[in-house]
Amino acid sequence: xxxxxxxxxxxxxxxxxxxxxxxxxxxxxxxxxxxxxxxxxxxxxxxxxxxxxxxxxxxxxxxxxxxxxxxxxxxxxxxxxxxxxxxxxxxxxxxxxxxxxxxxxxxxxxxx
Amino acid sequence: xxxxxxxxxxxxxxxxxxxxxxxxxxxxxxxxxxxxxxxxxxxxxxxxxxxxxxxxxxxxxxxxxxxxxxxxxxxxxxxxxxxxxxxxxxxxxxxxxxxxxxxxxxxxxxxxxxx
Numbered sequence: 001x002x003x004x005x006x007x008x009x010x011x012x013x014x015x016x017x018x019x020x021x022x023x024x025x026x027x028x029x030x031x032x033x034x035x036x037x038x039x040x041x042x043x044x045x046x047x048x049x050x051x052x053x054x055x056x057x058x059x060x061x062x063x064x065x066x067x068x069x070x071x072x073x074x075x076x077x078x079x080x081x082x083x084x085x086x087x088x089x090x091x092x093x094x095x096x097x098x099x100x101x102x103x104x105x106x107x108x109x110x111x112x
Numbered sequence: 113x114x115x116x117x118x119x120x121x122x123x124x125x126x127x128x129x130x131x132x133x134x135x136x137x138x139x140x141x142x143x144x145x146x147x148x149x150x151x152x153x154x155x156x157x158x159x160x161x162x163x164x165x166x167x168x169x170x171x172x173x174x175x176x177x178x179x180x181x182x183x184x185x186x187x188x189x190x191x192x193x194x195x196x197x198x199x200x201x202x203x204x205x206x207x208x209x210x211x212x213x214x215x216x217x218x219x220x221x222x223x224x225x226x227x
Contacts, residue, residue, distance in 0.1 A: 097160075
């Protein structure tokens with residue numbers, strides 16, 4: 001069966017360090033993968049998209065990698081700040097018109 | 113633009129009652145999605161529309177759930193009759209075909225509690 005796995009345990013890191021979040025999937029062949037940020041009491045907010053033929057994508061302090069052989073995406077936040085504390089969701093294109101399936105998310109806590 | 117607008121923000125109802133959630137997508141967007149989020153199951157797609165036409169409703173849990181999009185600026189998700197297990201946060205999102213990031217813009221959500 002299809003599965004998207006993100007670390008269910010919260011990730012705590014010190015301010016200034018690089019945070020690395022993982023998204024693993026099985027039985028998908030996604031044409032693209034997205035990352036969203038969700039703050040408590042709010043809807044998810046889009047951050048980045050990476051396509052299957054792209055190895056890496058960067059946006060400011062964010063970097064996403066996509067390894068279709070390992071079936072894994074890594075999401076990095078460099079020089080992390082307390083304001084980066086949130087839940088981060090990966091979403092895989094799963095066919096049809098813009099249909100994506102979301103992972104359950106990883107909660108990141110950046111400690112000052 | 114005001115973003116995606118959802119109402120009500122909170123809804124508390126008793127089991128067996130009808131619940132109607134409302135969504136106004138971003139003007140000009142041609143896709144509209146309804147999601148449900150719980151701690152146990154995460155964010156699940158219920159149904160989505162393209163140009164007001166339902167494209168995929170395979171995520172609708174059962175016949176108690178129905179969704180309509182009578183025009184490009186309004187959609188409803190109805191639960192009748194509601195049950196305690198329907199308690200969740202319901203999100204509406206919209207997107208624009210042709211935008212290369214395929215990003216979805218989410219509303220603030222409706223927190224539904226069924227007692």
